[in-house]
Amino acid sequence: MGNFLAGKVIAVTGAGRGIGRAVALAAAREGARVVVNDYGVATDGTAPSSEVAEAVVKEIEAAGGEAVAVADDISTMAGGQRVVDTAVGAYGRLDGVVCVAGILRERMLFNMTEEEWDPVIATHLKGTFTVFRAAAAVMRRQRSGTLIGFTSGNHQGSVSQANYSAAKGGIISLVRSAALGLHKYGVTANAVAPVARTRMSANVPMELAGMGSAEDVAALVVYLLSDRAAEEGITGQVYSVAGPKIAVWAQPCELRSAYASGGWTPETIAEFLPRAVGVDPMPMLSRLSEMEEAARSGARPNAQ
Numbered sequence: 001m002g003n004f005l006a007g008k009v010i011a012v013t014g015a016g017r018g019i020g021r022a023v024a025l026a027a028a029r030e031g032a033r034v035v036v037n038d039y040g041v042a043t044d045g046t047a048p049s050s051e052v053a054e055a056v057v058k059e060i061e062a063a064g065g066e067a068v069a070v071a072d073d074i075s076t077m078a079g080g081q082r083v084v085d086t087a088v089g090a091y092g093r094l095d096g097v098v099c100v101a102g103i104l105r106e107r108m109l110f111n112m113t114e115e116e117w118d119p120v121i122a123t124h125l126k127g128t129f130t131v132f133r134a135a136a137a138v139m140r141r142q143r144s145g146t147l148i149g150f151t152s153g154n155h156q157g158s159v160s161q162a163n164y165s166a167a168k169g170g171i172i173s174l175v176r177s178a179a180l181g182l183h184k185y186g187v188t189a190n191a192v193a194p195v196a197r198t199r200m201s202a203n204v205p206m207e208l209a210g211m212g213s214a215e216d217v218a219a220l221v222v223y224l225l226s227d228r229a230a231e232e233g234i235t236g237q238v239y240s241v242a243g244p245k246i247a248v249w250a251q252p253c254e255l256r257s258a259y260a261s262g263g264w265t266p267e268t269i270a271e272f273l274p275r276a277v278g279v280d281p282m283p284m285l286s287r288l289s290e291m292e293e294a295a296r297s298g299a300r301p302n303a304q
Contacts, residue, residue, distance in 0.1 A: 004226050006031035009091040011083050013037040013074050013131060014101030016052030016173075019150075019194055022214035023098050023221045024056055028065035030222055036060070037070045039079075053084045066091075074101055075122035079131025083173070084138060096146040096225040097135045099128040099171075102164075109162045117163045124167035125174070132178055132189075139187045146225050147182075147189040149175045151238060155193070156284060164216070168193075172238055180234030188235035190224050192217065195242035212243030222248060255280055 010027045016022035016038030028034050038053040050071030060067040070086045072079040087094040105116040128149045139145030154161060155169040171191060178189035194217040198303045220241045223229055238249040258276035260268055 002030040002292050004030035004222055004228075005095075007252060008032045008095040008225065008226060009087050009093050010096045010098065010099060010130070010209060011034070011037060011070075011087050011094060011134055011135070012098045013083065013127065014099075016040055016056055018100075019214045019217050020098075020100035021056050022098060022218040023068070024065075025059060026215070026218035026222050027098075027225065028060040028063065028067060032225075033066040034060060034068075034090050035070055035083060035090070036067050037074060037083045037101070039073045040071055054132075068256065074099075074127040075119070076128060076132055077130050077133075080127070081250045083131055084134035088138060091165050092144060093146065094138045095142075096148065097131050098148045098150075098221055098225070100150045102150070102167075104161070104164060106161055106164075111118040120163035121167050121170075122177045124164070125170040128171050132174065133247060136178065136182060136187065143186045144230075145174070145187045146230065147178050148224055149189070149191045151175075151191045151193045151254035153193055153195070153240065156282075175238070183235065185293060186230075188230055191238045192221060192224070193238060195240065212241065215248050216243055217241050218272065 005027055007032070008027075010024075010032040012020050012024045012027065012034060015024040015036040017033075020038065024034050024036050036053045036056045038056070040052045050069070051068040053071045059067045066087060068090050070080050070083050074080045074083060079251040083097070084094060103120060103287075105120050107113070107116050117209060132147050132149070135145065135147060139147075141264040147169040151171045152164070155172055156165075175191040176190045178187075182189065194214075202273045214284055220239060224234065236251075238250065240247045256277050258272045260272070
């Protein structure tokens, strides 16, 4: 056992498997008491079971730690509230939440159904909101705490996962909003974009460069949950971790602008926009043909 999170109470969603499980175990090893949340579903969100959350609790207890399971659906307001209420009821406080829970329902945009869109948005984006909202109320009273959302490099866009990409982009904006809104209460919020081997990454249609392990991701999360990160003023950030590499993503900003003293018309925009304002190149566009060829051959191109 370490002491990086000694005395803290940490709730982790999606903690029954993969990265969530690694985060829960790492937090417990560093001295935290852990609320293990997992609805226990398959990667597409079906067939819930409480067994996976309870199994992780047993792992933590067997190693000498303290944990409690919450096998609840955090895509509901009641489910997110129960995660937080369980932490406060069992341990009297809540110092950090880590929202890892997610599902996939892959489909091209022109074929995607409402039944494939709604559950993905609900689990990833709303599921982060429900836990953040409930946790923020507790942390505001405590005047301390850390919120961590899980995003993905796919927030840049995806060929066949528009639902997932939209949710992950929304989580980044939610994290930045939380960082701004809760700053005066001493609460921080950050996002993590992992590149790691999990059951959800198994079917990604490309080889992810620098593919790491769930434990690599957990180490970064533990740091972000710690007092040392808070003392450094780390908030509103998006960090990716891919094996040995940790990177910070840029904050949104304007690149170039142009002004028209007499107002814009379609004609003047056609003259100025391509030359004076231009475009910000979309890296994934240049990879499409390579990805399509790899898909036809059964191989997977490397993601840079």
